[in-house]
Amino acid sequence: MVNYGGDEVSALVIDIGTSSVRAGYAGDDTPKAVIPTTFGYHKAPLDPDSAMPDVADPTQPRPGKFAKMYMGQYGPSVWRDGMEVSNPLNEGLIHDFEPVSALMRHAIVDVMRCNPSEHPILVTEPAWNTPANRERMAEIMFEEFQVPAFYIANTGVLNAFAAGKGSALVIDVGQTMASVTPIVDGFVLRKGLVYSTLPKLVHAHAHHMLAAPNPQRRGIDLYPHQLISNKMPVEMGAPPRFTLREDRVKGTTASWRAWYEAREVDEWIQSVAGVLEQGWNDQVAASRPPRQYEFPTGYNSWFAQERFLVGEQLFHHSSQMLASNPTLPKHIPALITESLRACDPELRQVLVGNVVLTGGGSLFAGFGDRLSAELARSFPHVKIHSPGNPVERRYGGWLGGSVLGSLGTFHQLWISKEEWMEHGKMIVGQRCK
Amino acid sequence: MSSGVAVNPECLDQYNALKLKKASKYIIFKINDDNTEIVVEKKSDSQNYEDFLNDLPETACRWAVYDLEFEKEGAGKRNKICFFSWSPDDAKIKAKMVFASSKDALRRSLVGIATEIQGTDSSEVAYEVVLDKASRGA
Numbered sequence: 123m124v125n126y127g128g129d130e131v132s133a134l135v136i137d138i139g140t141s142s143v144r145a146g147y148a149g150d151d152t153p154k155a156v157i158p159t160t161f162g163y164h165k166a167p168l169d170p171d172s173a174m175p176d177v178a179d180p181t182q183p184r185p186g187k188f189a190k191m192y193m194g195q196y197g198p199s200v201w202r203d204g205m206e207v208s209n210p211l212n213e214g215l216i217h218d219f220e221p222v223s224a225l226m227r228h229a230i231v232d233v234m235r236c237n238p239s240e241h242p243i244l245v246t247e248p249a250w251n252t253p254a255n256r257e258r259m260a261e262i263m264f265e266e267f268q269v270p271a272f273y274i275a276n277t278g279v280l281n282a283f284a285a286g287k288g289s290a291l292v293i294d295v296g297q298t299m300a301s302v303t304p305i306v307d308g309f310v311l312r313k314g315l316v317y318s319t320l321p322k323l324v325h326a327h328a329h330h331m332l333a334a335p336n337p338q339r340r341g342i343d344l345y346p347h348q349l350i351s352n353k354m355p356v357e358m359g360a361p362p363r364f365t366l367r368e369d370r371v372k373g374t375t376a377s378w379r380a381w382y383e384a385r386e387v388d389e390w391i392q393s394v395a396g397v398l399e400q401g402w403n404d405q406v407a408a409s410r411p412p413r414q415y416e417f418p419t420g421y422n423s424w425f426a427q428e429r430f431l432v433g434e435q436l437f438h439h440s441s442q443m444l445a446s447n448p449t450l451p452k453h454i455p456a457l458i459t460e461s462l463r464a465c466d467p468e469l470r471q472v473l474v475g476n477v478v479l480t481g482g483g484s485l486f487a488g489f490g491d492r493l494s495a496e497l498a499r500s501f502p503h504v505k506i507h508s509p510g511n512p513v514e515r516r517y518g519g520w521l522g523g524s525v526l527g528s529l530g531t532f533h534q535l536w537i538s539k540e541e542w543m544e545h546g547k548m549i550v551g552q553r554c555k
Numbered sequence: 556m557s558s559g560v561a562v563n564p565e566c567l568d569q570y571n572a573l574k575l576k577k578a579s580k581y582i583i584f585k586i587n588d589d590n591t592e593i594v595v596e597k598k599s600d601s602q603n604y605e606d607f608l609n610d611l612p613e614t615a616c617r618w619a620v621y622d623l624e625f626e627k628e629g630a631g632k633r634n635k636i637c638f639f640s641w642s643p644d645d646a647k648i649k650a651k652m653v654f655a656s657s658k659d660a661l662r663r664s665l666v667g668i669a670t671e672i673q674g675t676d677s678s679e680v681a682y683e684v685v686l687d688k689a690s691r692g693a
Contacts, residue, residue, distance in 0.1 A: 286651025
C-alpha cells in the first residue's frame with residue numbers, strides 16, 4: 123500500500139480531451155505523455171469461431187470490437203492497409219470507454235513506463251460530464267487499473283485556480299467544444315454553464331472554403347502526404363503536379379482519409395487563419411498582409427481576406443446563415459451573454475473582471491484581442507487572463523490538476539481504494555464536487 | 556473543491572483583535588513554505604493605504620484584511636472590513652493555484668467581512684476602486 127499522506131504523493135494526472143490525452147506526474151509543469159485521442163484499428167473479423175470466447179483461458183486477451191488498436195505517436199498517423207480511425211469522445215464526453223481505458227493504459231504504461239497500481243490518479247472532466255460517466259471512470263480506475271486512490275476534478279475549476287482566481291468566467295475553446303463556465307468561490311454555477319460545438323463549425327467552414335472551387339482558384343486537393351509518392355515544385359497558384367501512391371489509395375479507408383484531411387485543414391488554420399481585432403471590416407481585412415501556405419500536394423498560394431473569414435465565424439454569424447440553419451452552434455459572444463444572463467446581476471461584474479481564456483482553440487491568432495474588444499462594448503471593466511505560454515493554454519486543465527495533485531494537504535480528498543470497496547459508486551458523487 | 560490547507564489559530568486571533576479591539580489596521584496572510592498552513596505574515600497599524608499596497612508583493616500571492624474607514628456622505632463614519640485575494644499575474648502557477656484553492660478555508664473562518672476584493676494588479680486594489688466597492692453596500 124502506498125502511503126500518500128506526505129508531500130511525496132507522486133500522483134498521476136490524466137486529462138482527456140477530444141484532440142489529445144494528456145498524462146503526467148503531479149507537480150510537473152508539462153504532461154509527460156501527450157497522445158492523440160483518435161486511434162486507429164482493424165475491425166475484429168466476424169469469424170464465428172473467434173466470436174465465442176474461451177472463458178476457461180484467462181490469458182487470452184478479451185475479444186473486443188477491435189482486432190488490433192494503434193495508438194500514440196505511431197498510431198493513427200501511420201498509414202496502414204484497411205485501418206479505420208475512431209475517436210471515443212463525442213462533444214467532449216466519453217461515449218465509448220473501451221478504447222479510453224486502452225488509451226490511458228498506453229499513456230501510463232507504454233509512454234510513461236509507470237505502474238498505475240502504485241500511484242493515486244487524478245482525472246479531469248468537463249463541467250457537463252454526467253454522473254454515470256464519472257462513476258464509470260472511477261470503476262475503471264479501481265477495478266481495472268487497481269489504483270490506490272482516485273479523484274475527478276472539473277477542468278473549469280482547475281483553469282480558474284491555475285489563473286489564481288476563486289471566482290472567474292472560464293472560456294475554454296477546444297477542438298470540438300467551446301464552453302463558458304462561471305466559477306464562484308471554486309464551484310461551478312451550473313445554471314450559467316453553456317457550451318456549443320462552435321470549433322467544429324469553424325473547422326467545417328475552413329474545410330469547405332479550401333476544398334470548394336472559387337473564381338480565383340480551383341478546389342484544393344487535401345491529400346495527406348502519406349498518399350503522395352512524388353511532387354514537383356510549381357508556381358504559386360498553378361495546378362499541383364504530383365503522383366499518388368496507387369498502391370495505397372485502394373487500402374485507404376474513408377475514416378482515415380477524413381481524419382487526415384481534417385488534420386490538413388487544422389494545420390492550415392493554425393498557420394494562416396486569423397481573426398480581426400475590431401470586428402469585420404472589408405478594408406482592414408484587405409490591408410492585412412496575405413500569407414503563403416503550401417499543401418502536401420505541392421500546391422501553394424497566398425491567402426488574404428479569406429483567412430480572416432474563418433476566424434470571424436467564432437464571433438459572428440451572418441443573419442443569412444442563421445436563417446438557413448436553426449441549429450447553428452452559438453458563437454462566443456452569444457455564449458458569454460447567455461452564461462451571464464443566467465447569473466446573479468451582482469456577480470456579472472465580478473465575472474467579466476476575471477475572464478480566464480484557455481484551451482488550444484483559443485490560440486487562434488487574434489482571439490484574445492477580439493474577445494476583449496467584444497466584451498469592452500458591453501462592460502466597463504473587463505480583464506482577460508490569457509497565459510502567453512501556449513503550453514499553459516493548451517494544457518491548462520492538466521496543469522491545474524498537476525498542482526492540486528502534488529499538494530500533500532490534498533490527500534484527505536482522495537477516494538481511497540478501501541472507501542471505494544466499502545461505499546461503491548456513491549462516494550464519487552459525494553466526494554468530488 | 557479545496558486543497559485541504561489548514562488555518563493557523565493565530566490568524567483568527569489576530570483578526571478578532573482587529574475587528575473587536577481595532578488592534579491593527581491591516582493583516583497580511585500567507586501560506587507557510589511547505590504549503591500546509593495559512594499563517595499571519597504581518598500586522599500593522601499604519602494609517603497610510605500606500606503602506607498596505609507596498610506590503611503586497613509583486614510576484615507572490617497573499618491574502619489580507621483591511622479595516623477601511625470612510626465618510627459616507629450625510630451619514631457619518633463607516634467602518635468596513637475588506638478581504639483581499641492578491642494573486643498577481645507574475646506569480647508562479649503553483650502558488651496561484653494553491654492560494655485560489657485554499658482561500659475558502661481562511662475566508663470562512665473570518666466572520667464579519669463586508670467586502671471581498673480579487674486583485675491581480677495594482678489597479679484592482681487602488682484605494683478609489685476599493686472605496687467604491689465598499690461604500691456601495693454601506
